[in-house]
Amino acid sequence: MNDKALVLKGIRKAFAGHVAVNDLSLEVPRHSVFGLLGPNGAGKTTTLRMVMNILGPDKGTIEILGQPADHAARDRIGYMPEERGLYPRMVLEDQLVFMAAIKGVPRAEAKRRLGPWLERFSLSDWRRRKTNELSKGMAQKAQFIATVLHQPELLMVDEPLSGLDPVAMDVMREVLLDLRRAGATIVLSSHQMETVEKLCDRVALINRGEKVLDGTVSEVKARHGRNTIALAFDGDGGFIASLPGVAKVTDFGQYLEVRLEDGYDPQPLLREAAARLRLRRFEIVEPSLHDIFVETVTAHGKEAA
């Protein structure tokens, strides 16, 4: 029994004119929630499609739940693509039972499993309604049920929380964590860094088809050092950007986040700020995933250019 849910080794995929994914290797441990991050056009969708065997990689190998990626392996995966899709004129129940049937679940069994899911996502009243009568948020929830009804061991979901109201968002988060507790592995792709930070154990950042960052969330943060300072104050903090050792200032008005250059001691900054401002807060904090994302992508972009 392999302890990896998903292993990519040296995956490459080129389309006419450009390389979408280049020499990408990833390992997703079982029972983890794995964040696959990257800006638009980074190659995430192409990667997910290769795992789902919709596209074949030009080079490299993919292993799913300890077996090579093939049609049998993907019955064990639940895939919710970025572009949602349901048959518009189908009754919700028929639709979901059908989606499970093409994953190999007998119809009667799928019907039996459907009730609790509809209940959980407050869709029970919509069971016999047509898909094109559902609101966008409901369709999103329906799509998620279609993704999990065959009880996949590996779940690959693209932006699972987008388009949901706060209540549904909480339900979705609970469901994802319940599924993980029940033994599933979840790969999620999202641009909402706060979500990723809260949900994921591990993340990988892809840019221009290459992996630029990989590890557990705390590893990634530690690697970016404890050199971010949160400052809250009264007065004009404009001078801070020009102080020695300050790499970057993110200004929120009454609140600043300052990134110091590597190896730079925050003490001189504290003294200077205390002398010139009325400080309410001075704290050395971990960099947010958001900042790490932006910095890494920008740096990698410059390097590649």
Place this chain on the structure above:
Amino acid sequence: MSAKLWAIVRREYLERVRSKAFVIGTILGPLLMAGMLVVPALAARSKGKPLRLAVLDATGELGETVEAALREARFDGLARFEVQPAASSALASEAELKQAVLEKRLDGYLALPEDVIASGNASYYGRNVTNHIDLRTLERTVSAVLVARRLASAGIDPTKVKNLTREVDMKTIRVSETGEREDRGAAMFLALILLMILYICILIWGQAILTSVIEEKTSRVVEVMAASVPTTTLLLGKLVGVGGAGLTQFLAWSLSLFAVSIASAGASGAFTMPEITPLMLVSFVAFFLLGFFFYASLYAAIGASVNTVQEAQGLVFPVMLPIVLAMVCWPAVLQSPDGPLAVTISLIPGMSPLIMFLRIVVLTPPMWQIALSILLLVLGILAVVWIAARVYRVGILMYGKRPTFPEIVRWVRHG
């Protein structure tokens, strides 16, 4: 694997069969067909009002005989002419007759020149000169009068001549392996009706595949599908499911057509039902299915490579060309069902579903030709499905710009 295919077939079939369009089409189709059969027959029967005409006689002696003959003239047992007496002073001159025609008191007039008996030249002046059945009757009636007059002046008895020159009344009897039966065009009529059903069903249900593929692309559901089953299974399931719905409607139409014709043949006795052999029935269904798979696969490939139905139109025509050509060729095939043209095009895959079927209905072709036609068609289908599957696999996940033809060729070569 087969359970997944079955799930897709089931979904495609039910989605079609449960739609309002299907229910309406299945009921309305036979009504429309019945309408197409009955309305022209009724229309042909109602000949309209008889022609009001006058005879302008320059000979001074033929007029009355012609008028009398015209009053007697019948077509389908109905008097066709209402003759106004030329003697009445208001209609004495040609100018007055013209005036009467323009004022619609008359539909037309017949001018007999002085030398009409010798020259056989007469003229009809009328507002409407496209009513060729009436004009032919008019011409024949006047001819008969002239001929009778010429015979009489040559001293020959017209009734004797009429008896001696009576034409033959030929019955057409179709001889086949199962016997003989008289046929007054019903066989040809049946062949054309069946041909029409075949043609319409292949086109309608091929088109259904096109819209279905495009809809899957537009609703983006195709990515979920492609992530669950191989694209070939998806394509096959769609072809079989939609084809099944097509077959349902096709059979419903055909059976109601047969029922109506047998019932009306029995009730009216107006025509005898042409013989329908088991070979005809089997090939009717078989050529529908084969033709459907051939064209539906092509439609699927088109649907996969475009984004909207509008975009598809430009690609549809070249693909449909063979079946449209086949439809144009039917008169030539009926004329000479064993001729080189008919034999050749009944072997060409895109045309054979219509042409070979037509040949089977009118004249049983040699078995080897039927077998060869089906073999070539099946090979054609395999080739088309192979191409379509490749275009489909690449195309269904392509959005945006419509691919050019060379690009599609590249998909096929590298797919």
